[in-house]
Amino acid sequence: MGNGTQLIRQENLHIQAYEYIKSAVIAGEIEPDTLYSVHQFATILGVSRTPVREALLLLVQEGLLTMDRNRGFRIRQLTGSDLSEIISLRRMLEIPAVETLASMTPAPVTAFAEARMLYDKLQEAADKGDFLQFLSLDRRFHLTLVGALGNSRLTRLVGELRDQMQLPGIRRLSISGELHTQGPEHLALLTAIQDADPGRAAAIMKSHLDRTQADWA
Amino acid sequence: MGNGTQLIRQENLHIQAYEYIKSAVIAGEIEPDTLYSVHQFATILGVSRTPVREALLLLVQEGLLTMDRNRGFRIRQLTGSDLSEIISLRRMLEIPAVETLASMTPAPVTAFAEARMLYDKLQEAADKGDFLQFLSLDRRFHLTLVGALGNSRLTRLVGELRDQMQLPGIRRLSISGELHTQGPEHLALLTAIQDADPGRAAAIMKSHLDRTQADWA
DNA sequence: GTTTCACATGTAGCATGTTACTCACTTGGA
DNA sequence: TCCAAGTGAGTAACATGCTACATGTGAAAC
Numbered sequence: 253m254g255n256g257t258q259l260i261r262q263e264n265l266h267i268q269a270y271e272y273i274k275s276a277v278i279a280g281e282i283e284p285d286t287l288y289s290v291h292q293f294a295t296i297l298g299v300s301r302t303p304v305r306e307a308l309l310l311l312v313q314e315g316l317l318t319m320d321r322n323r324g325f326r327i328r329q330l331t332g333s334d335l336s337e338i339i340s341l342r343r344m345l346e347i348p349a350v351e352t353l354a355s356m357t358p359a360p361v362t363a364f365a366e367a368r369m370l371y372d373k374l375q376e377a378a379d380k381g382d383f384l385q386f387l388s389l390d391r392r393f394h395l396t397l398v399g400a401l402g403n404s405r406l407t408r409l410v411g412e413l414r415d416q417m418q419l420p421g422i423r424r425l426s427i428s429g430e431l432h433t434q435g436p437e438h439l440a441l442l443t444a445i446q447d448a449d450p451g452r453a454a455a456i457m458k459s460h461l462d463r464t465q466a467d468w469a
Numbered sequence: 470m471g472n473g474t475q476l477i478r479q480e481n482l483h484i485q486a487y488e489y490i491k492s493a494v495i496a497g498e499i500e501p502d503t504l505y506s507v508h509q510f511a512t513i514l515g516v517s518r519t520p521v522r523e524a525l526l527l528l529v530q531e532g533l534l535t536m537d538r539n540r541g542f543r544i545r546q547l548t549g550s551d552l553s554e555i556i557s558l559r560r561m562l563e564i565p566a567v568e569t570l571a572s573m574t575p576a577p578v579t580a581f582a583e584a585r586m587l588y589d590k591l592q593e594a595a596d597k598g599d600f601l602q603f604l605s606l607d608r609r610f611h612l613t614l615v616g617a618l619g620n621s622r623l624t625r626l627v628g629e630l631r632d633q634m635q636l637p638g639i640r641r642l643s644i645s646g647e648l649h650t651q652g653p654e655h656l657a658l659l660t661a662i663q664d665a666d667p668g669r670a671a672a673i674m675k676s677h678l679d680r681t682q683a684d685w686a
Numbered sequence: 687g688t689t690t691c692a693c694a695t696g697t698a699g700c701a702t703g704t705t706a707c708t709c710a711c712t713t714g715g716a
Numbered sequence: 717t718c719c720a721a722g723t724g725a726g727t728a729a730c731a732t733g734c735t736a737c738a739t740g741t742g743a744a745a746c
Contacts, residue, residue: 264538264729266526289697300731302519305698309483309523310530315622321481322698322737337622344565344623345558405532405554406561409626482700506727517701522728539707539728 265299269307272297274415277316277327279384284420287324315416330419338413339465343458345410349398350441350457354450356400363400364446367393371438378431386431387418393438397445417464482516486524489514491632494533494544496601501637504541532633547636555630556682560675562627566615567658567674568667573617580617581663584610588655595648603648604635610655614662634681 273293276282294304308325311317318328330338353360370393377385391414399407437460444452490510493499511521525542528534535545547555570577587610594602608631616624654677661670 266729287697291697302730302732306523306526310526313527313530319698320738322696323739324697337620340620341562341622341626344561348561403554403557405558409558481698504727508727518728519700519702536728537708539726540709541727 265303266306266310269293269297269299269304270310273304273307273311274316277311278387278415278418280418280420282327284327284329287320287326289324314412316419328416328419330416335417335465335468338416339461342410342413343461345406345413346394346398346461347454347457349401349406349410350445350453351450352401353397354445354448354453359446359448360400363396364442367396367442370396371435371442374438375435378435381431383431390434390438391415397442417468482520483523483527486510486514486516486521487527490521490524490528491533494528495604495632495635497635497637499544501544501546504537504543506541531629533636545633545636547633552634552682552685555633556678559627559630560678562623562630563611563615563678564671564674566618566623566627567662567670569618570614571662571665571667571670576663576665577617580613581659584613584659587613588652588659591655592652595652598648600648607651607655608632614659634685 273282282288290301290305290308293308294301297304308317308319312319312325316328317325319325370389374386374389374393377389391411394414395407395411398410401407437456441453441456441460444456490499499505507518507522507525510525511518514521525534525536529536529542533545534542536542587606591603591606591610594606608628611631612624612628615627618624654673658670658673658677661673
């Protein structure tokens with residue numbers, strides 16, 4: 253059968269299902285502690301069970317979901333030790349990343365410009381209290397910076413780790429109040445990098461991670 | 470533990486297929502530049518195409534294989550920039566890892582003992598010129614050490630990065646001659662860690678990665 | 687009241703049928 | 717000889733049928 257309204261849709265269904273479900277998980281549209289079946293998602297997406305199952309298996313491997321045999325799939329609940337594992341990895345990756353970024357010659361000015369633009373939008377979202385938008389822009393801000401290093405595996409990895417931290421299991425509320433404290437921190441980081449001050453950039457990143465861990469404990 | 474004694478074998482077929490194909494890839498039993506079909510593996514393993522396809526998709530996500538739409542699957546060819554990405558990540562992860570390892574109190578003596586045992590076997594394999602055995606023990610040696618840190622995500626990640634480096638695309642020969650130069654390096658690393666000398670351990674790890682990158686260029 | 691057990695329900699898991707695509711090869715015309 | 721359209725084999729990709737299993741429920745046995 254034809255592809256409906258899409259002129260050319262060259263992307264596999266399981267990829268599309270993967271993107272959709274992943275977004276839903278991160279946006280919090282999926283209930284924790286609730287079992288979801290392949291059939292449910294297949295019905296929602298209007299495709300058969302096969303590509304949906306494939307997508308779910310990828311998400312399990314990525315650590316966003318867990319699988320209960322013959323029961324269904326559910327959002328992974330992070331424990332405290334999961335969190336420290338993730339934060340520990342982020343320390344190893346993101347601190348050297350911003351250091352290197354601040355030392356690059358020539359400086360990746362286009363990435364800086366884009367990060368600056370994202371920061372502006374970020375502040376806007378913080379003012380409006382638009383939590384989801386804030387999270388999305390926060391993610392893009394950091395991935396833009398890390399991406400300027402040109403290491404695609406690093407960029408992807410950092411993204412995955414950040415995504416995992418959006419999972420429930422740890423208290424995630426009260427962040428609404430932190431929206432405005434986070435803003436200046438982003439700007440300070442960007443400024444330090446643009447000033448080619450690796451030490452300051454690293455220190456900001458480190459304190460950010462420290463505080464994140466403390467907050468979620 | 471050993472599933473020989475296990476009465477019922479309750480592991481999903483796609484997991485078993487995943488393990489099997491991954492081993493085959495790393496052991497070099499799979500020809501590079503050759504397209505393999507789901508059907509081929511399914512026939513070899515004596516199962517249907519579904520779990521095999523699921524396994525292959527996981528391996529694609531992991532970066533060991535690539536997928537040619539409507540053509541088949543093949544081993545991923547690493548380019549020079551792939552290699553530098555991987556080495557760069559390994560630097561960020563493995564150097565801090567051995568540093569931390571050397572600073573741990575109490576020291577993880579059981580892991581040290583196991584690493585020492587693996588080192589002995591490693592030397593034995595090097596003497597015999599058993600290349601595959603050497604690679605397998607080398608992998609276990611490093612993962613045992615990293616595993617002692619207790620960060621399961623880190624351990625898994627390091628393992629995946631090392632696996633990717635076993636892929637062809639870069640000259641991998643002449644390593645036979647290096648088998649004996651690698652041996653002492655392993656011992657030096659282990660000794661530095663056991664001596665609680667983070668700086669020395671880090672230096673050894675760093676030079677190892679530098680040399681690895683230079684060799685493969 | 688408590689335990690046991692048969693059964694109904696819904697699911698993952700696997701097998702298999704079907705479709706549509708890619709590409710090597712052939713064929714025919716200039 | 718060259719090139720272009722045609723075609724056929726093989727494949728991923730998707731849909732669907734079927735099986736085994738985990739679990740909740742309720743009646744029967746104690």
